[in-house]
Amino acid sequence: MNQSINEIQEEIIDEFSMLGGDMESTVFYIMELGNHLPPLDEKYKIPENLVKGCQSKVWLTTSFKEGKIFFLADSNTEVTKGLISMLIRIWNGRTPKEILNSDLYFIEKIGMQRVVGSQRSNGFASMIKQMKLYALGYQQKEKV
Amino acid sequence: MTTLTENKQILFDVQSVRKKFPALHQKVNGHPLVYFDNAATSQKPKEVIDALSHFYEKDNANIHRGIHTLAERATAEFEETRKAVQSFIHAPEAEEIIFTSGTTGGINLVAQTYGRKFLKKGDEVILSAMEHHSNIVPWQMICEEKGAKLKVIPITEAGELILKEYKKLLSAKTKIVSIAYVSNTLGTINPVKDIIKLAHEAGAKVLIDAAQAIIHIPINVKELDCDFMAFSGHKMYGPNGMGVLYGKRELLEAMPPYQGGGEMIKEVTFDKTTYNELPYKFEAGTPNIADVVAMKNAIDFVNSLDRNAALIHEHQLLQKTMSGLAGIDGIRLIGTAKHKTGVVSFVSDRIHHFDMGMMLDAKGIAIRTGHHCTEPLMNLLGIEGTNRASFAVYNTEEEVDYFIETVKGIIQKRKK
Numbered sequence: 001m002n003q004s005i006n007e008i009q010e011e012i013i014d015e016f017s018m019l020g021g022d023m024e025s026t027v028f029y030i031m032e033l034g035n036h037l038p039p040l041d042e043k044y045k046i047p048e049n050l051v052k053g054c055q056s057k058v059w060l061t062t063s064f065k066e067g068k069i070f071f072l073a074d075s076n077t078e079v080t081k082g083l084i085s086m087l088i089r090i091w092n093g094r095t096p097k098e099i100l101n102s103d104l105y106f107i108e109k110i111g112m113q114r115v116v117g118s119q120r121s122n123g124f125a126s127m128i129k130q131m132k133l134y135a136l137g138y139q140q141k142e143k144v
Numbered sequence: 145m146t147t148l149t150e151n152k153q154i155l156f157d158v159q160s161v162r163k164k165f166p167a168l169h170q171k172v173n174g175h176p177l178v179y180f181d182n183a184a185t186s187q188k189p190k191e192v193i194d195a196l197s198h199f200y201e202k203d204n205a206n207i208h209r210g211i212h213t214l215a216e217r218a219t220a221e222f223e224e225t226r227k228a229v230q231s232f233i234h235a236p237e238a239e240e241i242i243f244t245s246g247t248t249g250g251i252n253l254v255a256q257t258y259g260r261k262f263l264k265k266g267d268e269v270i271l272s273a274m275e276h277h278s279n280i281v282p283w284q285m286i287c288e289e290k291g292a293k294l295k296v297i298p299i300t301e302a303g304e305l306i307l308k309e310y311k312k313l314l315s316a317k318t319k320i321v322s323i324a325y326v327s328n329t330l331g332t333i334n335p336v337k338d339i340i341k342l343a344h345e346a347g348a349k350v351l352i353d354a355a356q357a358i359i360h361i362p363i364n365v366k367e368l369d370c371d372f373m374a375f376s377g378h379k380m381y382g383p384n385g386m387g388v389l390y391g392k393r394e395l396l397e398a399m400p401p402y403q404g405g406g407e408m409i410k411e412v413t414f415d416k417t418t419y420n421e422l423p424y425k426f427e428a429g430t431p432n433i434a435d436v437v438a439m440k441n442a443i444d445f446v447n448s449l450d451r452n453a454a455l456i457h458e459h460q461l462l463q464k465t466m467s468g469l470a471g472i473d474g475i476r477l478i479g480t481a482k483h484k485t486g487v488v489s490f491v492s493d494r495i496h497h498f499d500m501g502m503m504l505d506a507k508g509i510a511i512r513t514g515h516h517c518t519e520p521l522m523n524l525l526g527i528e529g530t531n532r533a534s535f536a537v538y539n540t541e542e543e544v545d546y547f548i549e550t551v552k553g554i555i556q557k558r559k560k
Contacts, residue, residue, distance in 0.1 A: 023173035023506035028557070031499065055498040055514045055529060077496040 005098060008090045009106040016110040026111055027079060034081030037088070040074035051126045056080045058123030062134045068093050069138055071131065075123060083107075083115060083124045091131060096139035100132060156453040162538045164189040164445070175508025178543045183328050183356060183487050183534035184512050185378045189445045192382060195438035203437075206430055208407065222433055225440040226423070232443050233373065234364040235390050239422040242389040242396070243436050247355040248278040250374030250389035251322070253426060254351055255282035257399040258372075259320065265291035268317040270348070272297040272305055272334070273524055274327040277517040279353045283322060292319070299524070303330035303479040307338065314346040321350045325357035329516045329532065330479030331462070331487030333361070340370050349395065355379055359536065360458060360485040362451055365390050381536075382442030383435035389426070396422050403428040454537045458486045461535045461544055468548035474555055478530050486535030489516075495558055497529045500551075504531075507550045 003011070019025040044061045051058040056077035063070045071088050075081040086106070091099050107113055115124050162168055167187045170177050179187060199221070205214035207222050223238075230238045244250045259282075263269070269283050273296050280294075287294055295318075297310045305323075314321075321343040325336050340350045351372040354363060358375040365373055372395070376387040391399075401408055401419050405428035410418040419425045465488045469475050478489040492500060501513035514529040515522045522529060533547065 024503070027502050027506045055501075056496065077498040079499050079502045 030082035099135040246387035332481035489530035
C-alpha cells in the first residue's frame with residue numbers, strides 16, 4: 001500500500017470538491033461509487049454479519065492476513081453502499097493500529113456528517129464502529 | 145378547471161397561512177424547502193414561537209403554589225390552555241384534561257394506572273394491526289405483567305380495519321380497546337365512533353390515539369363517547385414536549401395516580417399521603433409550563449382557520465399526490481383506504497426508501513422514510529419501510545407538483 005490513510009481521504013475530498021458542494025450531485029456520486037463495490041457473495045449475507053441500522057442493512061465480513069485487515073461489505077441501500085466503498089478504499093489492507101488511530105475527517109468534508117450523526121438512521125455509523133471493533137479484536141489476538 | 149382553482153382560492157388562502165410559519169421560508173441544499181414530514185411533527189406558527197419567548201421573558205414562574213404576581217400570571221396562562229383544550233375537543237369538564245409529555249406519555253399513563261388496576265389474568269386488550277409502537281408497547285408491558293392478552297384487529301390490503309373481525313374479537317374478556325384515529329403510516333381514518341360503540345356494548349373502555357387526527361379532523365370527545373384520548377401538541381402546530389390526555393371523570397377518579405411527587409398530593413406524612421384532585425393527581429412535578437402556555441396559541445391558530453376549507457385543501461393535496469405517484473412506473477402506493485388524511489406512503493421497486501429520502505432531501509424535499517414506528521404493520525405488508533409524504537395546512541399544490549416531478553426524475557435517472 002503506497003498511499004497513507006490521510007492521502008486517500010484527501011483524494012476523496014478532492015473528487016467531491018469537483019461537485020461544488022451540490023447535494024444532489026454528491027448523493028448521486030456516492031451512489032455511483034457504490035456500484036463499483038465488489039459484490040458480496042450471498043453466503044456472507046447471514047445474520048451474524050449484519051450490522052443493522054434503522055433504515056438500511058449492512059453486511060460486513062473480514063479476513064486477517066500478515067497483520068493486515070481486509071474487509072468485504074455490502075448494503076441494501078445504494079447511498080450506504082457508496083459510503084462503505086469509501087471506507088474500504090481507506091481501510092482495506094491496513095494494520096489494526098492504523099485503523100484504530102485514524103480519524104475519518106473526509107465524511108464531514110464531503111458533507112455527509114449527518115449520516116454518522118445518528119446511529120438509528122442507517123448502518124453506516126454502526127459499520128464504522130464495527131470495523132474498528134474488528135481492528136481491536138485482531139490487535140488483541142496478535143498480542144496473545 | 146379554472147372555476148375550481150378560483151373557488152379554491154376563495155375557500156382557502158394558503159399563501160397567507162404560509163406567511164405565519166417562519167421555518168417554511170428557507171432553502172435546503174439550494175432549493176426552497178418543501179416540508180412534507182408533518183406526520184412526524186408540524187412546523188410552528190410565529191405566534192406559538194413568540195408565546196414561548198414571551199413566557200420566558202415576562203411570565204416565567206412555577207405554577208399553582210406561588211403567591212407572587214408572576215406565579216399568578218403563569219398559573220392563569222397554564223390553566224387558560226387547559227380550558228382552551230377542553231373547548232377544542234369538546235370535553236365536558238376542564239378537570240378531564242391532563243397535561244402529559246405527549247401521546248406516548250398519555251397512553252402509558254392509562255396503561256399503567258387504569259390498566260394496572262383493572263386488568264386481570266385472562267383479560268384482553270384489543271389493538272389494530274396499524275398501530276404505532278407507542279400504542280402497542282405500553283399495552284404489551286401491562287398485559288405481560290397482568291397475564292392479559294393482546295388481540296389485533298386485522299386490516300385489508302387497502303389498509304382499512306376489518307370491522308367484522310373486530311366484532312369477533314370483542315367479548316366479555318375485552319377490557320380495553322386502544323385504536324389510532326388515523327394511521328401514521330397509511331393515513332387511514334378509522335371509524336372510531338363505531339369502534340367505540342361496539343366496545344361499549346361489550347363492556348370495554350376505549351382509548352383513542354389521536355396523535356395524527358388532531359391536526360386534521362375536528363374532534364368532539366363527547367360525541368365520539370371515547371373514554372380516553374391522547375394527543376401531542378407538536379403534531380398540531382404546537383410546541384414539543386407537551387401532550388394531552390383526556391379521560392372521562394369517573395374513570396380518572398377511579399384510577400390510581402401515575403407518578404408520585406409534588407403537585408399531585410393533598411397531604412403528605414411519612415405514614416400516608418392523600419392525593420390531589422383532578423387533574424393535578426396526574427400531574428406530578430413541575431410541568432412543561434411554557435410549552436403548555438404556548439399550546440393555547442396553536443389552538444387559536446387552528447381555530448382561526450376555516451376548518452372545512454382547510455380539510456378540503458389538504459384533501460386536494462392528498463388526491464393530487466396519490467394520483468401523481470400512481471402514474472409513475474415502478475411506484476406502489478401503500479395505504480389506499482377510502483377515508484384518508486394527508487399521509488401518502490409509497491415504495492419503489494428499485495429504489496430503497498433510504499436512498500429516495502436522501503435524493504429528495506438533496507432537492508429540498510423533507511419526507512420521512514423507514515418503518516414509521518409501525519414494524520408489525522411493515523411485517524404484515526411484507527416491506528421494510530416506506531417513503532412517506534404527509535401534509536399540513538400550509539402545503540401547496542405547487543409543492544406537490546415539484547415533489548412528483550422530482551420523484552419521477554429520480555426514478556428515470558436510476559433506470560439508466
